[in-house]
Amino acid sequence: MLVLTKFENVSNSAWSSLTSVNLGGRSYTVPSDALYYNKTSKQWITQDEARAFAISSTVYTDNSGYVRVVEVR
Numbered sequence: 001m002l003v004l005t006k007f008e009n010v011s012n013s014a015w016s017s018l019t020s021v022n023l024g025g026r027s028y029t030v031p032s033d034a035l036y037y038n039k040t041s042k043q044w045i046t047q048d049e050a051r052a053f054a055i056s057s058t059v060y061t062d063n064s065g066y067v068r069v070v071e072v073r
Helices: 047-053
Strands: 005-011 015-016 020-023 025-028 034-036 043-045 056-061 067-072
Touching: 005 015, 015 034, 020 047, 043 047, 047 067
Parallel strands: 034 067
Antiparallel strands: 005 056, 015 020, 020 025, 034 043, 056 067
16 A cells, blocks of 8 residues: 655745655655646646646655655645
């Protein structure tokens, strides 16, 4: 079973690149297959759309240090 850790109110400035985000003092890898969800429109979107839509997000990571889901609203 995949267990995810939730990080809320992650600002866009926490993203050091398209493939890395700093959360809780740790750097997490953002793989190309990470999922992005716009809770307002209830649609799956791209990374660029997610970052343009909101100034902060909720990020879900796995225990291996990878971002799996990013939710914006």
